[in-house]
Amino acid sequence: MSGPSLPENTPLPVRPAPSGGLLSWIDRRLPVISAFRQEYVDFPMPRNLNALWNFGAILTVVLVLMLATGIFLAMNYTPTTGEAFMSIEMIERQLPGGWMLRAMHMTGASLFMAALYIHLFRGLYYGSYKQPREILWLTGLVLLLMAMVTAFAGYVLPWGQMSYWGADVAGKAVGAVPVIGPALEHIMEGSDQLGDIFLHRFFVLHFVMAFGIVAVVALHVMALHVSGPNNPTGQPVPARETVPFHPYYTTKDVTGLVLFALVFVALAFLWPDLLSEPENYRPANPMHTPADIEPEWYFLPFYGLLQSVPSKFGGLVAAGASIGVLFVVPWLDPSPIRSARSRPLCRAGMAGVVISFVLMGLVGRHHAEGAWMIVGRIAALCYFGYFLVLLPLCARREMRRER
Template sequence: MSVETSEPVFKNGVLRWVDARLPVLSWGYNEFMAYPAPRNLNYWWNFGSLAGFCLIVQIMTGLVLSMHYNPSAAGAFQSVEHIMRDVNYGWLLRYVHANGASMFFIVVYIHIFRGLYYGSYKAPRELLWMLGVVILLLMMATAFMGYVLPWGQMSFWGATVITNLFSAIPLVGEPIVTWLWGGFSVDDPTLNRFFSLHFVLPFVIVAVVFLHILALHQFGSNNPVGIDLTKTDKIPFHPYYTVKDLFGLSIFLIFFGFFVFYAPDFLGHADNYVPANPLQTPPHIVPEWYFLPFYAILRSTVFEKLFAPLALLGYVGIDAKLAGVLLMFSAIAVLFVLPWLDGSKVRSARFRPIYKWVYWLLLIDVVILTWVGGQVPTDRVVWIGQFAALYYFVHFLVIIPLLGKFERPRPLPESIGKPVLGRARLQPAE
């Protein structure tokens, strides 16, 4: 069955009149209903639409919460308690919003690892992948600022530690920290800045998501086989994938609802239920779980027992703190250049036997980094974190480029239907 986008015929006369003068309905129909999608997409492709659902939930609940929130050091913590205790269904709004951030990151991380497995970052979808990384960065900035707003102990000290990292940047570091704080310590101006940015950035994310969708529809979705498609390999997005997405959404809501109604504080930290106290430092400052892999990479330069050459960087003005900051940001930056680091012509890991094993090693490595980031930094924990951080960069900067040159992929099928419909005559991978 082949499909081509076409102008829809609306039965309603008002809709026809509006669409003739402002063709947004035709555009939406062609882009989200008649859009030709590969016929072999599996449930791992549900996570793109789930990410969009999470973004809408965060914006809607955030708008209502902002009506009751007081962005001041004196009133922020009490306003959150007011929302929980006095606002009708305020507890539900806050738990949905707080746990929704975690659900958003879970969905996006799965979405990213799906792209890594099936090679969705390869040509001609490089810009699509890069826009996705931009969305991840904006999500991190938004989530960090939102985590500060309850003004609990972990919020206050997390903001103090993370913003202080910018002071490691030579020459401009201290002015940047002062600008972020709005003064010389984390206080009222800091909270006002973070509240304003936390409110605005989700709408910036919406704009980038729109560009992400445009880039996706320019060349079409990748598929599990990873080969280019013909017209007969495509079907309309609706109703086939809308039904599939709705099923995935129902399963996701069960998972989401469990945390909201039965374990609302499982992914949070108990210290954030204590009002911020600038005179009392928590025994163990730890960010939210979705920042832990990058926090572990940041801390990997604290001890120089493994990376002894880092001591040499001090002669050029790069101390352990600055090196950690550079590595932390490089962990994201390396994703931007991944399409050019991987020189293999084959997209899907199904046909790359060595890459498939390396992929699972990366996933295990990220899980280890997440665990390390949440632990007290003893010598043993930091050593594990250093090895895991080292492998993370070796994976992208050494192993992936070498595999692109020396790996011998298995032959590719001629079409996505051949592996299912019968014995395929295979074409050799380039």
């Protein structure tokens, strides 16, 4: 992009509010219009952001879509073990447009998690967790946890075979926690067996958590606007290298959303069963255990890690630690160099993290048997080794070099 250069650290000019009319009258008394213009129209953005920065806008749009479709689905859903499955069948077969609402909701869940993982990888690769963006990083991880809880609760609600047995596996994993495990399992299930109380609690949890995510998203965006966006170089960007958010990045985000919508439509309307488990189209039967019990694809890496550890509690700790370690990354990596573009060892390590994550998903798919057990343990060592060994060593080396 060409144009006259501004002196360094010169802020972009802010367009004034409308000088007359109703909008001006409102803005003088409640300056929401000028505030919106300042934060979402004239907000200065680095001009070198790549396509990975589109996923923030994609996640926002998919979240709105999930809320809209979820509200309409909830109006026709019955959270009891005797009627949950049939209410889903009624939505898909009798409610006008119900099949489309459910297809959009199911596809949105999978693509939301996919976009969230890419968004997280971008933050790790370009060092978006470093000072002064620690709060931005931590709120993003809270959103990840909330999205996972919401997705799992939503997976239980259809009360198909995989819904029931997935909940059963999760309950037993929680029950394996020493001392407090049985009490936690009882609180989760509400009785000695999975029934109406459990399903009703998870329906409420799914619904409430969805709106809780909206609140944390608002906090996440506020943190972004306070600390400012990162960029691929990881270096501070002078004012002359910035452009206003609109029209430059609104246009870029719309382009990314159109491409994302093509994938969404293809999965929702052409291949609706590609991301779903056929076994879950059968009603829950506590007397018949499926041959292969496995969660949705976005939980498979954690399921594989859970299975790769000999004890149930150890596997639960490892699965929890795989996310917990992300919360301390800003302090494990105090290096002044942010972007992995300038850190060859970290760049290779990030490739190893991605490969390990995929391998752990394959281990979960194959139930950590035989050679897959060994693959899962090696992948887990590589995953944790990057955060606990490679990052601190690289940071120490780079800090000595900077001195």
